[in-house]
Amino acid sequence: MSYELPALPFDYTALAPYITKETLEFHHDKHHAAYVNNYNNAVKDTELDSQPIEAVIKAIAGDASKAGLFNNAAQAWNHSFYWNSIKPNGGGAPTGALADKIAADFGSFENFVAEFKQAAATQFGSGWAWLVLDNGSLKITKTGNADTPIAHGQTPLLTIDVWEHAYYLDYQNRRPDYISTFVEKLANWDFASANYEAAIA
Ligand code: FE
Numbered sequence: 001m002s003y004e005l006p007a008l009p010f011d012y013t014a015l016a017p018y019i020t021k022e023t024l025e026f027h028h029d030k031h032h033a034a035y036v037n038n039y040n041n042a043v044k045d046t047e048l049d050s051q052p053i054e055a056v057i058k059a060i061a062g063d064a065s066k067a068g069l070f071n072n073a074a075q076a077w078n079h080s081f082y083w084n085s086i087k088p089n090g091g092g093a094p095t096g097a098l099a100d101k102i103a104a105d106f107g108s109f110e111n112f113v114a115e116f117k118q119a120a121a122t123q124f125g126s127g128w129a130w131l132v133l134d135n136g137s138l139k140i141t142k143t144g145n146a147d148t149p150i151a152h153g154q155t156p157l158l159t160i161d162v163w164e165h166a167y168y169l170d171y172q173n174r175r176p177d178y179i180s181t182f183v184e185k186l187a188n189w190d191f192a193s194a195n196y197e198a199a200i201a
Contacts, residue, residue, distance in 0.1 A: 001049060001050065001051070001052060001053075002040050002044075003036055003039055003040060003053045003076055003077075004036075005032060005033050005036045005076075006083065008028055008083055009083055009084060009087070010087060014088040015088060015186065017170075018181045018185050018186055019086070019170060020169065020170050023166070023167070023169045023170050026165065026169070027079075027161075027165055028079075028083070031165050032079040035072050035076040036072075036076045038072040039053070039069070039075075042068060042069045048060070048069075053073055053076060053077055054150060056069070056073050057070065057073050057074055057148065058150065058151060060073075061151035061152075062151075070146065071145065071146040072146075074146040074147065074148040074151065075146045077148060077150070078128060078146065078148050078159065079161070081159055082128075082159050082160070082161045082166075085158045085159050085188050085191060085192070086182065086186040086187065086188055087186065087190075087191075089185075090186045090187050090188050090189070091182075091183060091184045092187075092189065093189065094109075094189040094193055095189070095193070096193060097193070097197060097200070098157070098189070098192060098196045098197075101138055102138060105138040105139075106138065112131075112140070115140050116131065116140050116160075116183065117176070117179050117180065117183065119140045119142045120142070120160050120175075121175060121176050121179055122142070123142040123144065125144065126145050126162070126163040126164070127142055127143050127144040127145055127147070127162055127163070128142065128143045128148070128160065128161055129141070129142045129159065129160050129162060130142070130149050130154075130156050130157075130158065130159045131156070131157045131158040132149045132157060133155040133157060133196065134149075134154045134155075138157075141154065156195070157192040157195045157196050157199075158187060158189075158191065158192040158195075160182050162179070
């Protein structure tokens with residue numbers, strides 16, 4: 001079924017100066033919109049068209065003959081997840097059950113931050129870093145290009161897009177500065193907590 005490009009959950013100027021209006025206009029209105037359009041055109045009139053995008057992603061993951069459809073589907077889905085992973089006045093640390101689980105599985109929030117930053121910084125080329133729930137344990141993963149944890153049986157809780165289009169206008173080649181800003185100023189722990197609580201309910 002057709003996948004609708006979601007509106008940004010905040011104003012285009014709301015993340016400045018950390019992520020500027022110019023970046024959001026290109027990233028959401030051009031890049032994300034293109035993945036959505038390409039996905040809708042590619043899935044139309046196929047046997048997969050009756051299924052929601054998450055089911056399509058899971059059904060065709062690893063099928064080399066459907067790599068184009070997978071890449072656009074996964075990028076459409078990943079970006080919707082990313083817009084919810086950031087917010088104005090974000091950052092800081094989680095509270096409640098997710099905070100306790102992070103302390104239990106990573107030793108401390110500081111350890112989590114160090115590991116998350118390392119994963120995001122060392123994803124070679126385009127991709128994503130994620131906090132996921134995997135078989136009851138929190139893990140940090142990185143995925144290349146369009147790849148997504150939902151294709152690997154993991155439940156994503158939070159993500160950072162480390163494709164250059166996510167940060168180049170604002171940070172040029174300084175990916176580590178973008179990652180630090182994500183952690184300190186943008187990360188939406190309310191969203192991650194809601195994802196965690198839904199997963200364990
Ligand atoms: Fe992106």
